[in-house]
Amino acid sequence: MFILFKIKSMRLFLVGVLCVLPMPCALKAQGDDSNAGQRDFSTLTVMEDDSLQEEAALKGLHLVGRGQDKAVLLRWAAGDYGLWMAAMQKGFVLERYAFDTAALHSAPAYSDSMPPPVRQLIRIPPFLGMDTSVLADMAVNDAYAALLGEAVFSSEIQFTLGNDGSVFSPWKAISDKLQEKAIRFTLANLAYDRSFPVACLGTMGYRDTSVQPGFYYLYRVYVDSAFCGNDTALYFSRLENSILVPPLQILDAEYGDGVVELSWSSRFDANLLVGYFIEKAEVKTSGEGRYLRLNDVPYSALQDGRTSRMAYRDSLFSNEQEYVYRLVGVDLFGQEVVLAKSRAGHGKDLLTAIPRIDSVYALDSDNLAMSWSFPEEQESRLERMELYATHSPDQLPGEEHLVEGRIEKGMRHIFLIEISDLDSYSSYFYLRAVGKHGESCFSLPFFYQTVDSIPPEAPSGLAYVVDEHGRMQLSWRSSQEKDWSGYRVFLSNSEDGIPVQLTASALRDTVFFDTLSLSTAQYFYYRVTAEDKTGNISDFSDALAVKNLRPQKPAPALFALQHCRRYHDKVKLVWYNSLSPYLKGFRLYHKSGTAGWVEIADFPLPASGEVEDTTAFVFKYPSSVHPGLQRFNIVAYGTGEADTAHAPYCFEAKYIPSVKMPALELFADREDRLVQVEWKNPENKKIKRVYLYRASESEPLRLLVALNPQPASLRQVFADRNVKMNTYYQYRLQLEFADGSWSEYSRLHGIEY
Numbered sequence: 001m002f003i004l005f006k007i008k009s010m011r012l013f014l015v016g017v018l019c020v021l022p023m024p025c026a027l028k029a030q031g032d033d034s035n036a037g038q039r040d041f042s043t044l045t046v047m048e049d050d051s052l053q054e055e056a057a058l059k060g061l062h063l064v065g066r067g068q069d070k071a072v073l074l075r076w077a078a079g080d081y082g083l084w085m086a087a088m089q090k091g092f093v094l095e096r097y098a099f100d101t102a103a104l105h106s107a108p109a110y111s112d113s114m115p116p117p118v119r120q121l122i123r124i125p126p127f128l129g130m131d132t133s134v135l136a137d138m139a140v141n142d143a144y145a146a147l148l149g150e151a152v153f154s155s156e157i158q159f160t161l162g163n164d165g166s167v168f169s170p171w172k173a174i175s176d177k178l179q180e181k182a183i184r185f186t187l188a189n190l191a192y193d194r195s196f197p198v199a200c201l202g203t204m205g206y207r208d209t210s211v212q213p214g215f216y217y218l219y220r221v222y223v224d225s226a227f228c229g230n231d232t233a234l235y236f237s238r239l240e241n242s243i244l245v246p247p248l249q250i251l252d253a254e255y256g257d258g259v260v261e262l263s264w265s266s267r268f269d270a271n272l273l274v275g276y277f278i279e280k281a282e283v284k285t286s287g288e289g290r291y292l293r294l295n296d297v298p299y300s301a302l303q304d305g306r307t308s309r310m311a312y313r314d315s316l317f318s319n320e321q322e323y324v325y326r327l328v329g330v331d332l333f334g335q336e337v338v339l340a341k342s343r344a345g346h347g348k349d350l351l352t353a354i355p356r357i358d359s360v361y362a363l364d365s366d367n368l369a370m371s372w373s374f375p376e377e378q379e380s381r382l383e384r385m386e387l388y389a390t391h392s393p394d395q396l397p398g399e400e401h402l403v404e405g406r407i408e409k410g411m412r413h414i415f416l417i418e419i420s421d422l423d424s425y426s427s428y429f430y431l432r433a434v435g436k437h438g439e440s441c442f443s444l445p446f447f448y449q450t451v452d453s454i455p456p457e458a459p460s461g462l463a464y465v466v467d468e469h470g471r472m473q474l475s476w477r478s479s480q481e482k483d484w485s486g487y488r489v490f491l492s493n494s495e496d497g498i499p500v501q502l503t504a505s506a507l508r509d510t511v512f513f514d515t516l517s518l519s520t521a522q523y524f525y526y527r528v529t530a531e532d533k534t535g536n537i538s539d540f541s542d543a544l545a546v547k548n549l550r551p552q553k554p555a556p557a558l559f560a561l562q563h564c565r566r567y568h569d570k571v572k573l574v575w576y577n578s579l580s581p582y583l584k585g586f587r588l589y590h591k592s593g594t595a596g597w598v599e600i601a602d603f604p605l606p607a608s609g610e611v612e613d614t615t616a617f618v619f620k621y622p623s624s625v626h627p628g629l630q631r632f633n634i635v636a637y638g639t640g641e642a643d644t645a646h647a648p649y650c651f652e653a654k655y656i657p658s659v660k661m662p663a664l665e666l667f668a669d670r671e672d673r674l675v676q677v678e679w680k681n682p683e684n685k686k687i688k689r690v691y692l693y694r695a696s697e698s699e700p701l702r703l704l705v706a707l708n709p710q711p712a713s714l715r716q717v718f719a720d721r722n723v724k725m726n727t728y729y730q731y732r733l734q735l736e737f738a739d740g741s742w743s744e745y746s747r748l749h750g751i752e753y
Contacts, residue, residue: 063221066333072208073333075199076221077192081185083223088152090225091126092203095119099216123224127152127203135201144195148202151187193274194298196334251327253342255316257350262312262325264340273329275300277336278312283322283344291326298330319347351435353378355385357446360429363416371413372431372443382409386432393445397430455536456481459528462544470516472546476528478510483532490527495543499527506531516546523547564632570620575634577611588617589633597633659685659743664731666751675720675753677731679746681709686738692718695730695748704731723753 078084097117139146192199199205275298279291385407388397461477486506490499585604695701
């Protein structure tokens, strides 16, 4: 609902009903003008505006009021320090317009026959011109009068932060952020808000007792000068008792061990109240007792920070006694109203002690004994105990580690566990105490390791297989030990010789591979041991004699390829020559497309036996060769007939046409978290696919993505989103063409992301 006033020829016409609610401190503006005392009343419209709810719009004077018995209570506030100080020096003018209710209702709306309102001027002298002794007398009984005097008249504003100079003092937060003028202005408004008599004395409030029933009253206040600023405000009311009716409030109460946490939302009544009183009463058999007020000063956001939800903590004398709390709000005029009441409740006897495991020891091979301590005075708060076992001190106990889920709270000294239920012979045990209200706490971990000095049985069933190249596979039966952890393999040159360990660590498998020397036909002797989880090692297995079956036509040792250099129409192969005594030479084979293998060169070793370190060969592609995938095969042959004993090595060489590779352009977009790669495809070759490679400081160059070309545009773009901050990346391209040929790699391009 809103009120619309049209003031024409000093005549006001009422066309609605105004419902005005009080607002604290920075009072909400309901009308404003820029020239006090020199107003043009030809047209003035006043109505509720949602934008006025924004604190950023709080400028000028702001006025609220309330009818009470035979008086109208008025409160106004300045929107900034400059206007407040001007008002302190010049004073205020309060204009009152009285409307006869009977005359208003007897005449039709907007009728010129309506009687004009009765105008009355009330001049309020400046506060700085008053006798300060009046303020001093009031300060004896009203601390907010003293606060106002300190804010206005003190030569220096100082705050006491306590003996420890706590940074959490509410005054510390204010003094760090505000200048002295703003501090004075804030303290003065605090005094006005908390005490209506102080507001009246400080010229920021007025009690109009000259009102009569049956009249509507319009009030207007402004600074008594030509001060340039928004310094006027309006309030409309009729004489009737106005009761503060805030929205329905919910007071949440969370009862704990000797404390209660109260919380409520201040968002609904922030514009109605200046603070809250919290009251507590004991719940007796006959009902609620007398309420006791817990705070003498209204509790407000000044103490708790500006927030839409407020909280208050109270201590409970006894957890057995039931309590109920209620919230009382206080407005600008000192009126109080009960806002909400909490549910009744009492404190909870929560666990304040944790269990302690004293000892864990083995009763026999299958059972453990455990003892622990827990205060007897806490036993009434205990619901049960739970036992957990993990295998690492950094592994927090979870449901999967539960060993026993319900241990009676009276048990303390001995608790048996079957060891077979645990996954390991080394465990970290935890006791968890669970309280009656669902709270719980874990004991510190207790480490226990089973004392095991019995080694496992020696492995058996050793067997082997050797091929003509000296490669041997040794195997044995799997251990049936419960705590088995691995095997170790040993070798000796004689049955009575000292075994030498071949394995660097325990094997989990029952198979071991070795290579025998082809230069001797003697026997080798292998032995295997088993190892358990506690480090016990078994005896040696029976020795297994392995005979080296030296072949009549031994194969040559494998050669090593040094590099393969590819060109537009040829390929250069370079390989290291083997020093094997059985090597007689190399043969090079070539294959193109689906054709068969063709021998293109033979490289027999010289009869002198002088062998170069490497062999190099350049092969030029014949004109009949299909420009695509090329395959080569190098065969090393020995003393046998033809290639019966050989060691082939295969690789692929791709035909590379003469194409100028594009340059990459890299852009780091840190807002969208990506690296954008751009390039321009060659126009003289039809591209089948684009291969983009990437390397970083922590990973080698590898294929990042294979892309189909974008035919609509010659300029190609790819966004690499799998990137990390502060990392240097390098990119390169390779192109696959439609005719099956491949390009060279582009040069590396790098960027710091």
